Amino acid sequence: MIAIYPGSFDPITLGHLDLIERATRLFSRVIVAVLRNPNKTPLFTVEQRLKQIISATSHLPSVEVDSFDGLTVNYAQMRQAGVLLRGLRAVSDFEIELQMAHTNKTLSTQVETVFLATSNEHSFLSSSVVKEIARFGGSVDHLVPPHIATDIYQCYSQIPLWENPMTTPRE
Numbered sequence: 001m002i003a004i005y006p007g008s009f010d011p012i013t014l015g016h017l018d019l020i021e022r023a024t025r026l027f028s029r030v031i032v033a034v035l036r037n038p039n040k041t042p043l044f045t046v047e048q049r050l051k052q053i054i055s056a057t058s059h060l061p062s063v064e065v066d067s068f069d070g071l072t073v074n075y076a077q078m079r080q081a082g083v084l085l086r087g088l089r090a091v092s093d094f095e096i097e098l099q100m101a102h103t104n105k106t107l108s109t110q111v112e113t114v115f116l117a118t119s120n121e122h123s124f125l126s127s128s129v130v131k132e133i134a135r136f137g138g139s140v141d142h143l144v145p146p147h148i149a150t151d152i153y154q155c156y157s158q159i160p161l162w163e164n165p166m167t168t169p170r171e
């Protein structure tokens with residue numbers, strides 16, 4: 001069974017990576033799919049994010065990294081994936097994730113959403129939290145792989161505080 005793990009991944013965190021590693025034990029192939037979202041102003045371009053994810057998952061042979069636009073279910077069907085994978089950190093995630101799963105079900109009955117609970121140690125972690133910490137000069141070394149931490153520090157060293165892209169609460 002092929003699973004799609006869609007998201008913004010701006011940037012990918014250790015929480016995402018933990019989920020991907022666990023998903024490789026459940027599915028024959030896991031496609032990490034970065035949404036090309038014209039409605040968001042990301043910190044990293046899609047191309048930068050693809051590079052970051054490829055190097056963070058290079059030890060996982062059954063993982064593929066790709067980008068897509070449009071509806072996730074259409075992309076899933078195009079890739080012949082039967083599962084959309086999403087992580088659940090807390091009850092607060094549940095409402096929006098359930099709504100998304102229900103919406104996707106109305107768009108395609110072929111694709112099932114599967115939720116994996118994030119591990120306890122990552123239950124607080126999000127891309128937004130990482131950006132917020134780095135933006136104000138904190139260390140994110142314990143939250144993202146080293147090469148991504150370097151990218152983040154470099155990014156924020158170049159952007160004046162008042163020009164940093166604002167982030168949504170949960171990404």
Ligand code: PNS
Nearest residue numbers: 006007008009035070071072100103171
């Ligand atoms: O990492 P994110 O930002 O929480 O991921 C959200 C994502 C990309 C999975 C979601 O926004 C999505 O699937 N967008 C594509 C458009 C779509 O299919 N919408 C219908 C489901 S609500």
